Amino acid sequence: MPHKIKIALISPKGPLYRHRGGIWRKSLRYQPLTLTTLAALVPTYLPVELQLFDEGITDVPLDLDADLVGLTVITGTAMRAYQLADHFRKRGITVVLGGPHVTLIPEDAAPHADALVVGYAEDSWPQLLRDFADGRLQSRYHQAPGLDLADRPFARRDLLPSHRYLTNNVFEATRGCIHNCDFCVVPTAWGRRPFQKPVEQVVADIRQHGARKLIFIDLNLIADRGYALRLFAALIPLNVQWYGLATVLLADDLELLKLAARSGCKGLLMGLESISPQNLRQNHKGFNSPEKFAGVVQRLHEHGIALQGCFVFGLDHDGPDVFFKTAEFAVQARIDLPRFAIVTPFPNTPLYKRLETEDRILTKNWELYDGQHAVFQPARMSVDELQQGTEAAWKHAYSFRSIARRIRHSPAPWPVKLGTNLGYRFYANNLGRFYNCDWIIPRGSRREEARSKTETAHDLLTSAPTTNR
Ligand code: B12
Ligand code: SF4
Known part of the structure; x- marks a missing residue:
């Protein structure tokens, strides 16, 4: 042998x-x-x-x-x-x-x-x-130029211990996205051509794994409308419940939305990103219209779908008032689970390149590129304001009062909506404790590294409230 x-x-x-x-x-x-x-x-x-x-x-x-x-x-x-x-x-x-x-x-x-x-x-x-x-x-x-996702073997989910996860019913139907938002990794890393697994092979994978409640990790399941229609129709006979990611455009497309609901969709994550149309336009995400966001939530709820709505802070049109305004907006719009991150210019994305040209990238210490640290100089506020404001937005959206205002109308069953909101409340109140990065590189050495880059980077690392020092 x-x-x-x-x-x-x-x-x-x-x-x-x-x-x-x-x-x-x-x-x-x-x-x-x-x-x-x-x-x-x-x-x-x-x-x-x-x-x-x-x-x-x-x-x-x-x-x-x-x-x-x-x-x-x-x-x-x-x-x-x-x-x-x-x-x-x-x-x-x-x-x-x-x-x-x-x-x-x-x-x-x-x-x-x-x-x-x-x-x-x-x-x-x-x-x-x-x-x-x-x-x-x-x-x-x-990557092979003519990459095709058809006829690939199913993921070996059995090789990781399932009891250590909430679920291993995790599936992927497509990769890539047709849009080109400036801060997004997807178009820069993999281009804008969507890759798709044949619908019958996705269904076969779900069947052989025996999944009844499942997660699709596709970054935009509805990128190709025709494919999404076929996928959702094929899911109906499986009688499953599923959660995934899509854009707000789904709410404008009643036929697709109805089919998503019929196929068992119970929750979607959407990148709402910002309540400022200028921010959205500047970053090529103009198809998001903040004035429609509340309507998107309502329409999803009417179809029994809960929304995890994600916002980013620190884009150029954000001033110090953006945090409260956005968090309160999320509460009033009754977003089931709002999330807030500091916009991260991932390397070589259009956002990164623009900030680099403007000499606003403060550190290339990648461990801080995690969506919770300000790694660039914001246009209309200080790094400190951005860090603290983001934490304040989390706390506002997950105060007991806000949770009560938000989830009363949520279509999710009470144990689910209460459980997830309390989980996120814990997260909101403990961000500073966990997002400190001291777990990997000893403090002294990272400080030295930052100091040798720029004074601003040094200021950033030592003053950021979430770094907990
Ligand atoms: C599941 C997931 C998570 C999970 C698990 C993370 C984990 N450790 O795996 C959770 C929810 C915890 C998570 C959290 C975060 N995530 Co995440 N996540 C994903 C997601 C949705 C799916 C990953 C996946 O399973 N893909 C399917 C596999 C098959 O594709 P793949 O990973 O790309 O692998 C293929 C190739 O890339 C390549 N490949 C990949 N690795 C390797 C290694 C070798 C050796 C080889 C040969 C090939 C290879 O081969 C694979 C087959 O083609 C991706 C988006 C996506 N759809 O890919 C984002 C993604 C990976 N996450 C991302 C981010 C930013 C985060 C967070 C920072 C978000 C946040 N602010 O909290 C955190 C950080 C977590 C941490 N590590 O601390 C970004 C990463 C961008 C970047 N440049 O860093 C992604 C790409 C989403 C995005 N568009 O921005 N995430
Ligand atoms: S719609 Fe979402 S996945 Fe597609 S490019 Fe924009 S941020 Fe990325």
């Missing part, structure tokens, strides 16, 4: 999503598809022994026995990924890095890897493994 190739696939931890001390309890954690998808793509004819580690639920043994380690990297986890990569390479293990951050900015990841996988890896990952087995690993692998 030939020597088995020992492969360890790792999803590194982030400030919130980590095994010890993170804020994301089991109740807010669903099984991600990245590692289980990569595991399924390993060619069956290669003699391979696979181990999967999600640092959100478990520790990674630093002495693990592997020939090849694959790490998935998003910007906020890049520092942790590089730390692990450097460690394993020192031990003589081959390290492969892939994922959104590597795709956005490969040159940043290159010094920490033997090979990079840029873009989606349905074809390149199996090729890389064949090359590795033959002793001719290349330093870079790119």
Whole structure:
């Protein structure tokens, strides 16, 4: 029998999503598809022994026995990924890095890897493994130009412990998005062409897994209306309940909305982003009209669908009054679960490039690129105001009074709406405690690094209230 190739696939931890001390309890954690998808793509004819580690639920043994380690990297986890990569390479293990951050900015990841996988890896990952087995690993692998998601093996959900997650009924039908919002990672990393799995294969995956309540992680399920109509129609006979992501445009399309509801849609996450039309226009998300947001909520509710509405703060037309105004707006519009983040200019997105040209990027310390730290100089307020205001918005929207005002009309069952709102209330009141980043790089060294960049960056790191020092 030939020597088995020992492969360890790792999803590194982030400030919130980590095994010890993170804020994301089991109740807010669903099984991600990245590692289980990569595991399924390993060619069956290669003699391979696979181990999967999600640092959100478990520790990674630093002495693990592997020939090849694959790490998935998003910007906020890049520092942790590089730390692990450097460690394993020192031990003589081959390290492969892939994922959104590597795709956005490969040159940043290159010094920490033997090979990079840029873009989606349905074809390149199996090729890389064949090359590795033959002793001719290349330093870079790119997404195949004609990538097709049809006839791919189903994710190996069985390889991560299901009891550590709220659910492993997590599915993906499409990838990509047709829009080009300036702050979004998707068009920059993967382009605007939507990739789709054939509807019957999505249905087959749901059936074989036996899922009755499920989550679609697609970033915009309705990007292609025709596909969405077919998918929703095919879900009806399954009699499932599902949650997913879509744009506000769904509320304008009664036929599609009705079908979504009939297919079992019970909750949607939508990027409302801002209550300022100028912000939305400046960032190419003009199809969002704040004057229609309350109507969107009402229409979703009429169809039994709850809304997780996401806002970002810090765009150029935001002044210090934006926090209260937005949080109160969310309460009055009766958004079931409002969420607030500081806009993050992920590397190489149009927003990042513009801020860099304007010399407003304050730090390239990726561990702060997590949606809760101000990493750029806002146009109409200070960094402190942006940090503190964001926390204040959370607290306002999740005060007991606001929760009561918001959820009375929510279509979700009482235990669900109360449970999720109390969970988010805990989150709102503990952001400062968890979003501090001290868990990865010792304080002193990060301060030194920031100081050597710019004084402003140093000010940012030491004065930000959510860094808890
Ligand atoms: C599930 C999910 C989560 C989960 C789990 C996160 C986790 N650790 O996996 C939760 C809810 C916790 C979460 C939280 C956050 N997330 Co998130 N999340 C996702 C989501 C919706 C799905 C990921 C997934 O399963 N994709 C399906 C798999 C199959 O696709 P994939 O991961 O891209 O992998 C493919 C390729 O990229 C490649 N690949 C990926 N990794 C590797 C590694 C190797 C070795 C190889 C060979 C190939 C490879 O191969 C795969 C097959 O083609 C994505 C969006 C999306 N739809 O992808 C956002 C996404 C990854 N999240 C994002 C963000 C910003 C966050 C948060 C910062 C949000 C916030 N403000 O809180 C936090 C940070 C969490 C943390 N780590 O601290 C961004 C990342 C952007 C970036 N540049 O950093 C994304 C892309 C969404 C977006 N459009 O902005 N998230
Ligand atoms: S609509 Fe959503 S997923 Fe699509 S580009 Fe805009 S922010 Fe990204």
